[in-house]
Amino acid sequence: MTIQESGTARPAGRPRSEKAEKAIIEATLDLIGEGMGVSELSIEAIASRAGVGKTTIYRRWSNKEDLVVDALATLKAPVPPLAGTSVRDDLISLLDTMRSEAGNPRSRCVINIAMSEADRYPQLMERFVKRAIEPRKAAMRDVIKRGIASGELRADLDVDMGMAILTGTMMWHTKWGPAGDLPADLAERIVDAALAGMTP
Template identity: 35%
Template sequence: MDHAVAAAARELLAEVGYGRVTVDAVAARAGVGKAAIYRRYATKQEMLFAAVVHDAPVAAPPDTGSLRGDLTALAHVIVGQLADPAGSSVVLNLMAEASSNPGLVERFSPAFIDSQRTVITLLVERAVHRGELAELPDLDLLHALLGGTALSWLHILRHDPHDLPDKLAGLACAALGHA
């Protein structure tokens, strides 16, 4: 059922756009009851975010042996999600809705934002353990640097994402004082 809901949500996003997708339409397309969707997701926004951006908790990339390598691997995931037209549509619309709905942010943090922070924490803890960093940096700032810069690069400046993961990793390493 989860797969059918996610597939229906992605199809409808492509066909009618974020604003016109409804839980009713997703339920009908997926062949499930609306109540089944609401047992999994409290809102349309959560359903779409899960279907398009995070259909599973963010997994830490394998240890590459260096902070730069680990951050590059993570940046590939971030850029891939934000460069995808459906993913970017959902993220940009959610950001707009969150500005007037603080409850939306509170609902998303445990399910999605916290898993991203966990991955970032693991990567920098690896670097501290390897001796690449003396201490843990401000993890929220690093999170914002990676995600916010990628979002701006792709959707405000409208630059090509091709070499962005390498640039993000370099920027983050420079900000962390890591050569």
């Protein structure tokens, strides 16, 4: 009751280790990024990888799902800044962000989770979609609507279908395309192909 009167009262005793918390979340993201499904994640594996006792994990999160939600929440927003000059360029930026993320082990978490755990953890997915998927969709929707308004895109274009084509084609390549890294010009080729269509 002498000093430290300011702000929230610090609880007595040894404070929780920030470092341990970081290590736990890093370990969780590492494992997910390596392709491990949420259902196969084990607290023991996370603790071991993080160099931490299980106690330290259970003291902070009461179950695996809460931990995964918090871990995914630390991934930063995935929407790149858009030049706004042409719709084509902005679409390429959006898709190229997806492409580069496919090679980044940390961002790969987003893809792996979205791909594999859709049905099994609905509440996790709900929060996850809201945080990681919706911002991308909103950004792309804005660009497409802007293109329709400016005349760069056809007036009768189905916005949602356009988004599905662009996103779905890139997702297809990340998952079933030729093995190895995605070619640097993939986003550009997808956008140009989708814009041009297939008929003469």
